[in-house]
Amino acid sequence: MSVGFGNWLDERIGWRKVWDAIFLRKIPKVNWLYTLGSATLFVALLQGITGILLTIYYVPTPDHAYDSVVFITTQVPGGWFIRGVHSWGASAMVLLSVLHMVRVIMYGAYKYPREVTWFTGVGLLLATMGFGFTGYLLPWDQKAYWATIVGTRIAGVAPFIGEPILRIMRGGEDLSAVTLARFFGTHVWVLPTILLLFLGFHMYLVIRLGISAVPGKEE
Amino acid sequence: MEEKEKNQLSRRNFLAIATGAIGAVIGVVMAVPAVAYVIGPALQRRTDENWVRLGSTSKVELGNPTLFKTIVENQTGWIVTEEEVSVYVVTEDGREYIALSNICTHLGCRVRWISDQGQYFCPCHNAAFDELGLVVTGPPPRPLDRYETKVEDDQLYILLGG
Ligand code: FES
Numbered sequence: 001m002s003v004g005f006g007n008w009l010d011e012r013i014g015w016r017k018v019w020d021a022i023f024l025r026k027i028p029k030v031n032w033l034y035t036l037g038s039a040t041l042f043v044a045l046l047q048g049i050t051g052i053l054l055t056i057y058y059v060p061t062p063d064h065a066y067d068s069v070v071f072i073t074t075q076v077p078g079g080w081f082i083r084g085v086h087s088w089g090a091s092a093m094v095l096l097s098v099l100h101m102v103r104v105i106m107y108g109a110y111k112y113p114r115e116v117t118w119f120t121g122v123g124l125l126l127a128t129m130g131f132g133f134t135g136y137l138l139p140w141d142q143k144a145y146w147a148t149i150v151g152t153r154i155a156g157v158a159p160f161i162g163e164p165i166l167r168i169m170r171g172g173e174d175l176s177a178v179t180l181a182r183f184f185g186t187h188v189w190v191l192p193t194i195l196l197l198f199l200g201f202h203m204y205l206v207i208r209l210g211i212s213a214v215p216g217k218e219e
Numbered sequence: 220m221e222e223k224e225k226n227q228l229s230r231r232n233f234l235a236i237a238t239g240a241i242g243a244v245i246g247v248v249m250a251v252p253a254v255a256y257v258i259g260p261a262l263q264r265r266t267d268e269n270w271v272r273l274g275s276t277s278k279v280e281l282g283n284p285t286l287f288k289t290i291v292e293n294q295t296g297w298i299v300t301e302e303e304v305s306v307y308v309v310t311e312d313g314r315e316y317i318a319l320s321n322i323c324t325h326l327g328c329r330v331r332w333i334s335d336q337g338q339y340f341c342p343c344h345n346a347a348f349d350e351l352g353l354v355v356t357g358p359p360p361r362p363l364d365r366y367e368t369k370v371e372d373d374q375l376y377i378l379l380g381g
Pocket of ligand 1: 323324325326327328341342343344345346357358359
């Protein structure tokens, strides 16, 4: 972008202020552990892109789900790569967000005034796990089917509310077409919406409050 | 002081350029498969030109068209559909075989061989074709479609999707 055009645009939409607030904000002297959050964000972005691409061919019904996934991995050019990135990215998301969380705990970065940042972070972690759980069923193979049988049963053993929760998750007594459809809907509509809301709030707070320094030794 | 300022600036520039470069590499690594992935199936030509076996040549009587039926599989995406193809096979000398589609070239009804009259008859608009598929009467604009044929080990094959 030429400087002239940059200025023209800045005069009208004020992008420089936003850019500076995001990328040129002051930060204390930190170490590499502070990149874990950004790394998680980067993987989340990849998940979004590859996930959208997968929906171009994937069909969430019992008679087509498995075949369409096989079609993606064996017939569509680059399909194995897109699916591979999405599948490995899912594990990377969980791993990176947990590591990020551990750093925040160890450095006490969740303390005043950043408690709400922490809460939204916990929300993000839960959303991520929801993604992992619902996404795992979608290929509709044996592994996916039984993992979801077990996963929903785990929810089912909770006292009193377990049974209704299991039924709501499965959309009935058994794992069926209804389950697959609602897991898909949750995976591509509900959770992304939740994730974006929490993420927006989380990032806003990070920028507003700044990040905490590495705790000193003398304290 | 001056020196230090300069170093500071070049380090900053270096990091900016490195970040941009790595970002560009990742972008290309993702974008190329993504584009191939999206447009891939659109670029696939139908290459399902294949020889389909109809049956033994001994079933074909001299001068009397014989109907063969065969199932062909059609794959679109991950869905395989089966389609029945019916073909009349004619031979005059037992060596050269002509395979005619039984689909009327007018509006696509099925024609039927009437041996008394020595003609194919289309019930939809009363068209008639002779033994070799040429139009005798009626509205069809062209003779019955032909398939390429070949004989291997007394088995008759036709070329589909050509
Ligand atoms: S369709 Fe055969 S004559 Fe019209």
